[in-house]
Amino acid sequence: MREQSGLLKNYWYAACLSKELKNLPVRREILETPIVLWRTEEGIASALLDRCCHRNAPLSKGTIENGCIVCPYHSWKYDVEGCCVEIPSEGPNQNRSSKSIVEKFPLVERDGLIWVWMGKDILPDKEPFSMPLGDSSQWHHYYMITLFDNNVTNLVENFMDVPHTISVHKGWFRSEKKVSVPTIIERTENSVEITYNQKNDTIGFTEKILNPKGLPMTHTDKFFMPNITRVDYIFGNYERAFVITSTCTPISPYKTIVYTLISFKLDWFNAIAKIILPFYTRKVIDQDVWIMDIQGKNLQKFKKAEFMSTSVDTMHLYIESLIEWAQQGGANPKPKPMKKDIDFWI
Ligand code: FES
Ligand SMILES: [Fe+2]
Incomplete structure (x- = not known):
């Protein structure tokens, strides 16, 4: 659906409420694309394609460790940028495999929402829609x-x-x-x-x-x-x-x-x-x-x-x-x- 969406993918889409995102993996699907989101203990929110680059297990079924997401299958570990930072089966020989990367989605947290940019061909060229929260305590x-x-x-x-x-x-x-x-x-x-x-x-x-x-x-x-x-x-x-x-x-x-x-x-x-x-x-x-x-x-x-x-x-x-x-x-x-x-x- 994302591939067939033409220019419609080049927009920000709300993935969840800000308050829904904690130190646990959250799975969402946008334009039929599975996405995993989580927040580090420092509060940094991240969104990756929900697909481990090793054998494609869903990362959303894994765990969060030290701000990284750990795949449930063979425990490959990815940081908030989607870079694989640890492969347990390689022991100390981490340099034997190329640095695998899972697609990362640009993310903005604004107006109580987590917005994800679904554009593949271009980087964000606009801001998310500004939700009208009201400009005074009367609202x-x-x-x-x-x-x-x-x-x-x-x-x-x-x-x-x-x-x-x-x-x-x-x-x-x-x-x-x-x-x-x-x-x-x-x-x-x-x-x-x-x-x-x-x-x-x-x-x-x-x-x-x-x-x-x-x-x-x-x-x-x-x-x-x-x-x-x-x-x-x-x-x-x-x-x-x-x-x-x-x-x-x-x-x-x-x-x-x-x-x-x-x-x-x-x-x-x-x-x-x-x-x-x-x-x-x-x-x-x-x-x-x-x-x-x-x-x-x-x-x-x-x-x-x-x-x-x-x-x-x-x-x-x-x-x-x-x-x-x-x-x-x-x-x-x-x-x-x-x-x-x-x-x-x-
Ligand atoms: S499928 Fe993810 S670590 Fe093997
Ligand atoms: Fe209606």
Whole structure:
């Protein structure tokens, strides 16, 4: 999958939460590539291909010794750079074998996540996406981890999709109002950004608590290549805010793990929100897990996607055009930036 991913591999992908990485091997799969991660006692995090270069046993089943990972089969030992530093069967004759190296992945620890660079041909040429943690003590946040049985493209489209909220999340997130929503959709070089001009839109199960003063809500959805969505609900002039940012890590063609950052600033409701929001957001995400699962199964059954679109699907078509261009290796002309006004009913 990594080989067929074209330019999509030349990005940072979230491998795990920072706090998940301790002094023990952790196995992850990204673009069908097995990776072992661990942290030394000094706190240095490392990511190697999960494949010993001797007889290919998975290093993730081994142990950590003095900051090195030790293969479970014949105990070859690798340092954080992936260099083999000890072969027990060679005794003192360590120079008899060439210095074997296991592929090392560039790694950055930022915003509570361990990011791994999956590019093989080029070194990192960009920073990982900056997750919006909030810039003051009024902001709070937490991560949710969810496994979806669908691909990244369908997931980012789902996270940006308003029309499904009145059916999949009926009564939980948004209810049908039978109103028209003027919407601006813009495709840039690397993103798709949507602004909804529905000042009286409401979300959540208890609008009176989320937005007791009935301040106008600004809703924007943004997709950033190749796997990130950010959904902002801003009340008034940032008096209150609720932001959902999702970074999708492809495991295999129809399996994706999503790290969702919930950031909120809800004034006196913060203390209660810290307790009830994790339950509420889990319920809503599980509803998406269900619809993504059954859509994914159908897509695999029918092999070839045949999507019919209306103007409200323009955002999806923009997303698909950017991802497909990168997947094809960037050889074709890049989709041009464009902007479109639409309206849809909700
Ligand atoms: S397979 Fe790893 S040491 Fe032999
Ligand atoms: Fe949803």
